[in-house]
Amino acid sequence: MSEGSRRTSGPGRLLVAVYAVFALSASARAGVQIATGFSDAPVAYLLSAFAALVYVVATVALARPGRTARRVALVAVTVELLGVLTVGTVTVFDPGDFPDDTVWSLYGRGYGFVPLVLPVLGLLWLRRTWRAAD
Amino acid sequence: MFAVVDYTVIVASLAYAAWALLAVVLGRPPREPYVIGAGVVEALIFVQVVVAIVVMAVDGAPSDLATFIGYLLMIVVILPLGLFWALAEKSRWGTAVLVVAALVIPVLVVRMQQIWDAGGT
Numbered sequence: 223m224s225e226g227s228r229r230t231s232g233p234g235r236l237l238v239a240v241y242a243v244f245a246l247s248a249s250a251r252a253g254v255q256i257a258t259g260f261s262d263a264p265v266a267y268l269l270s271a272f273a274a275l276v277y278v279v280a281t282v283a284l285a286r287p288g289r290t291a292r293r294v295a296l297v298a299v300t301v302e303l304l305g306v307l308t309v310g311t312v313t314v315f316d317p318g319d320f321p322d323d324t325v326w327s328l329y330g331r332g333y334g335f336v337p338l339v340l341p342v343l344g345l346l347w348l349r350r351t352w353r354a355a356d
Numbered sequence: 357m358f359a360v361v362d363y364t365v366i367v368a369s370l371a372y373a374a375w376a377l378l379a380v381v382l383g384r385p386p387r388e389p390y391v392i393g394a395g396v397v398e399a400l401i402f403v404q405v406v407v408a409i410v411v412m413a414v415d416g417a418p419s420d421l422a423t424f425i426g427y428l429l430m431i432v433v434i435l436p437l438g439l440f441w442a443l444a445e446k447s448r449w450g451t452a453v454l455v456v457a458a459l460v461i462p463v464l465v466v467r468m469q470q471i472w473d474a475g476g477t
Contacts, residue, residue, distance in 0.1 A: 231445060232447060234449075235445040235450060236453055236456065239441055239457070242437070254422045
């Protein structure tokens with residue numbers, strides 16, 4: 223469809239916008255962290271960079287039509303959900319492992335828990351639009 | 357930074373978000389008035405950015421300069437990008453994109469204030 227896939231119309235428009243905000247802010251944050259003080263908390267900063275990459279891939283894949291993009295989006299959003307659950311759980315029980323915040327620390331509490339809700343909405347949206355011809 | 361400029365941007369972006377949210381509730385697509393409204397908010401943001409740069413040049417930059425500049429760049433691009441993405445969607449969800457873009461602005465301003473208040477080098 224010339225107007226783009228069903229994935230980016232209706233609620234999908236909003237979903238991709240929120241993903242883009244996270245892709246942008248996570249990338250900027252990771253970039254600054256790594257550029258200015260990588261040795262302070264290399265694990266947390268690498269994780270920040272990884273989270274940023276996941277958001278960027280998810281945003282682009284959700285926004286693009288086609289089966290390949292759909293599959294990439296599914297993988298990215300699933301990795302995102304696993305990431306926020308893993309890092310969230312680890313930081314709740316042992317904050318010492320991640321001395322500096324990442325987007326996923328404490329299930330994304332620093333970002334109003336949006337990082338926790340977003341992949342769930344992403345998966346629901348992918349399921350809902352899965353059969354659409356694109 | 358100058359509190360007056362900061363709070364003007366915060367109030368303007370929140371007012372714009374509320375206005376756009378009303379349009380979402382009423383099921384309206386993003387039309388011209390919302391583009392003009394975004395232009396007004398963006399103009400205020402430009403004033404804020406210029407003030408921030410001038411104050412930095414005169415009084416010295418905050419110690420976390422890299423993050424501060426990151427926020428400055430983000431606050432300038434967020435609304436134009438939001439508009440670009442919103443206008444192609446001819447339903448209430450397009451307007452919802454504008455709400456999200458507008459709500460990011462006060463968050464960025466508050467973060468910039470925190471960095472600024474933390475002091476210079």
